[in-house]
Amino acid sequence: MRIGIDIDGVVSDSYPFWLTELNRHFGKNVTEIDDYEMHTVFDVSREAMNDYFVCNAERLLMAPLPITGAKEGIEALLKQGHEIIYVTARTPEERDVTVRWLTRCGIPHEHERVLFAGFSSKLELVKLWGIEVFIEDYQVNAKLIAESGVPVFLLNATYNQEELPEGITRCHSWAEILEGIEALNHKYHNDKKGLAINE
Ligand SMILES: [Mg+2]
Structure with a gap:
């Protein structure tokens, strides 16, 4: 097939690593991702979340196991x-x-x-x-x-x-x-x- x-x-x-990194970057203490829309979980704007991902793509995409x-x-x-x-x-x-x-x-x-x-x-x-x-x-x-x-x-x-x-x-x-x-x-x-x- x-x-x-x-x-x-x-x-x-990806998500456990992103959780740690996003908490650090946005100064939050989110313990669990309960929504696929990450900006909602971290209570930031969609733009802020997108910008963070674009600027840190190398690390955010290469580091996860x-x-x-x-x-x-x-x-x-x-x-x-x-x-x-x-x-x-x-x-x-x-x-x-x-x-x-x-x-x-x-x-x-x-x-x-x-x-x-x-x-x-x-x-x-x-x-x-x-x-x-x-x-x-x-x-x-x-x-x-x-x-x-x-x-x-x-x-x-x-x-x-x-x-x-x-x-x-x-x-x-x-x-x-x-x-x-x-x-x-x-x-x-x-x-x-x-x-x-x-x-
Ligand atoms: Mg997926």
């Missing part, structure tokens, strides 16, 4: 013959640092299959690239993608605790994501076989 994978909060464990199990999970998916396309909400200006981070962490990727939605829609890229299943941590994106008929695995986080509609499966680890994809892949091939028999 062609699998779309988000980066922040799915492959890169990978999410536990992400590297091994992606390696396993590739071994099983799946295709991997990264789809991030980072901007195209952050391509260089993003690809350097993936390389440094030994996370398999093809340069041209790391896509940057920036402030536009991830769903457009999902459609354009014919992505068949998506791994995401932001429930707003997850809902949009699932509504278009593409199943989503949502990696559990403090900021995505809302009840989930059909088409989205909450997972608490990469091991659970792999199990979910295996079951989906099984169904996908059986459906294909069923179609062939009926023809």
Whole structure:
């Protein structure tokens, strides 16, 4: 299957590092990110948050460690013959640092299959690239993608605790994501076989 994978909060464990750095920079004492809109969490303007990220992109994007199990999970998916396309909400200006981070962490990727939605829609890229299943941590994106008929695995986080509609499966680890994809892949091939028999 062609699998779309988000980066922040799915492959890169960005948020714990950002929490520490943003508390220091804005002089806050936020203990938990409970909203994906970081400027809301830190009670600063959207512009102030964007400026901070633009000016400190190198450090903020290079320092985080990978999410536990992400590297091994992606390696396993590739071994099983799946295709991997990264789809991030980072901007195209952050391509260089993003690809350097993936390389440094030994996370398999093809340069041209790391896509940057920036402030536009991830769903457009999902459609354009014919992505068949998506791994995401932001429930707003997850809902949009699932509504278009593409199943989503949502990696559990403090900021995505809302009840989930059909088409989205909450997972608490990469091991659970792999199990979910295996079951989906099984169904996908059986459906294909069923179609062939009926023809
Ligand atoms: Mg994310």
